[in-house]
Amino acid sequence: MDRRYLVKEMFGPTLQGEGAHAGRPCVFLRFAACNLECPGCDTDFSPEGAVRYTAPEIVARLVELDAHRARMVVVTGGEPTLQYDAPLADALHAAGFRVHMESNGTRAPQGKVDWLTVSPKPQYHPSGLLLASDVAPNELKVVIDDHTDASTLARYEAQYPCEHYFAQAWMDDHYREHLAKAIALVQERPRWRLSVQMHKVIGVP
Numbered sequence: 001m002d003r004r005y006l007v008k009e010m011f012g013p014t015l016q017g018e019g020a021h022a023g024r025p026c027v028f029l030r031f032a033a034c035n036l037e038c039p040g041c042d043t044d045f046s047p048e049g050a051v052r053y054t055a056p057e058i059v060a061r062l063v064e065l066d067a068h069r070a071r072m073v074v075v076t077g078g079e080p081t082l083q084y085d086a087p088l089a090d091a092l093h094a095a096g097f098r099v100h101m102e103s104n105g106t107r108a109p110q111g112k113v114d115w116l117t118v119s120p121k122p123q124y125h126p127s128g129l130l131l132a133s134d135v136a137p138n139e140l141k142v143v144i145d146d147h148t149d150a151s152t153l154a155r156y157e158a159q160y161p162c163e164h165y166f167a168q169a170w171m172d173d174h175y176r177e178h179l180a181k182a183i184a185l186v187q188e189r190p191r192w193r194l195s196v197q198m199h200k201v202i203g204v205p
């Protein structure tokens with residue numbers, strides 16, 4: 001029997017709001033469930049209201065949503081690597097989609113991904129859960145909060161050799177302080193760029 005994936009939502013057409021591909025038209029596939037419980041997480045990935053779909057059902061819905069044939073899907077969660085696998089990857093690619101994934105870096109994707117964003121949050125890992133050593137992101141997006149400083153960014157540069165490094169202020173009650181810190185860090189380390197959640201500024205989902 002075909003595997004059924006627990007999907008929180010699929011939506012589009014919209015724009016990618018973050019990272020090197022910010023502003024690109026796309027559709028979104030959001031899986032339910034995450035293996036972290038980061039304080040201040042602003043994403044609803046709970047199983048309540050989520051629906052189980054087969055890979056062909058997911059692809060059919062994404063094709064329907066992708067009204068302008070951008071054929072780029074952002075696969076996110078929650079933590080998408082908990083469910084994403086080779087059959088779903090193959091089905092998406094067969095329909096012409098370029099797959100972008102946003103992961104917390106605790107697991108390597110189990111299917112082909114065309115663009116991998118890792119946003120590590122080891123400060124919020126339960127004890128015993130480590131960042132995966134076999135993950136090779138295209139871009140790194142580090143949330144700037146009270147736990148991150150210049151040494152954190154230097155450590156990530158060494159751990160993840162990749163093309164794009166982004167610092168993004170954590171959106172909690174201290175966002176303004178985190179933003180000022182992120183700007184200062186980027187000015188000190190020119191390999192890094194400030195990432196702003198553009199979709200929230202322009203009001204798209």
Ligand code: SF4
Pocket residue numbers: 034035036037038041042043045077078079104121
């Ligand atoms: S890893 Fe991301 S989705 Fe999961 S709890 Fe943390 S911020 Fe939320």
